[in-house]
Amino acid sequence: xxxKENISMVKEELSTEEQFFEQAVKTERFVKxxxxxxxxxxxxxxxxxxxxxxxxxxxxxxxxxANAAYLTLQSDPTNAAAKETLKANAPQxxxxxxxxxAIKSGDVKVLQALTSSPASEVADVSSYEAAAIAxxxxxxxxxxxxxxxxxxxxxxxxxxxxLMQEGKTDEAxxxxxxxxxxxxxAPLAEALSHYGVK
Numbered sequence: 001x002x003x004k005e006n007i008s009m010v011k012e013e014l015s016t017e018e019q020f021f022e023q024a025v026k027t028e029r030f031v032k033x034x035x036x037x038x039x040x041x042x043x044x045x046x047x048x049x050x051x052x053x054x055x056x057x058x059x060x061x062x063x064x065x066a067n068a069a070y071l072t073l074q075s076d077p078t079n080a081a082a083k084e085t086l087k088a089n090a091p092q093x094x095x096x097x098x099x100x101x102a103i104k105s106g107d108v109k110v111l112q113a114l115t116s117s118p119a120s121e122v123a124d125v126s127s128y129e130a131a132a133i134a135x136x137x138x139x140x141x142x143x144x145x146x147x148x149x150x151x152x153x154x155x156x157x158x159x160x161x162x163l164m165q166e167g168k169t170d171e172a173x174x175x176x177x178x179x180x181x182x183x184x185x186a187p188l189a190e191a192l193s194h195y196g197v198k
Contacts, residue, residue: 066090073097092119099126108134124150131155137162144178153185160192 031038066089072082087094095117102110111130117123128151131139140159144152156175163172172192179189 062089066093070097077101092117092122095119095122099129102126103129103133106133121150124148128155132158135162137166141175144175153179153183153189157185157189157192160189164192 066086069082069085069089070093072079073086076082083094086097095114096119098110099114099117099122101107102114108130111126111133114126115123115130117126124146127139127143127146128149130136131143132155137159140155140162143149144155144159146152149155156178160172160175163169163175176189176193179185183189
């Protein structure tokens, strides 16, 4: 290597080291200038991590308490402490439990009260079950027109049967025609239409 090449290589190394030191000085100035905001940002991130972990632990303990209360209520439906625990920790699950008990016992009042439950599925099923247990053709009819009703077609069949019992066969026949051919209840509707509605 020639002397000229050696000198240019040394200059490049010095330039690289100079740039490194310059960056180090800039970084040091930046850290000194923004020391407090940087510490605050790190503290905020640490608090967020700790807060999230604490909330997750709290949520898990509520879920465990609700599950234990639900299992207790499965074996002992009269346990008042388990009812309160379930209601406090999982109100929608409490509504679902109340609905299942009301359906088993045929309690229309409880089912009607559950039609305003925040759990949409509980409210929907409670509406149908209350109307079906009470044999209320008008309520079954209004349920069958509900958009997205879980038991919409069952409500149509129940209503048709009630209409047949009242002697309103033409109206019952129209109700049964509202059940689509792809429905699993189509054979039942067709059988009722042929044999039940004359």
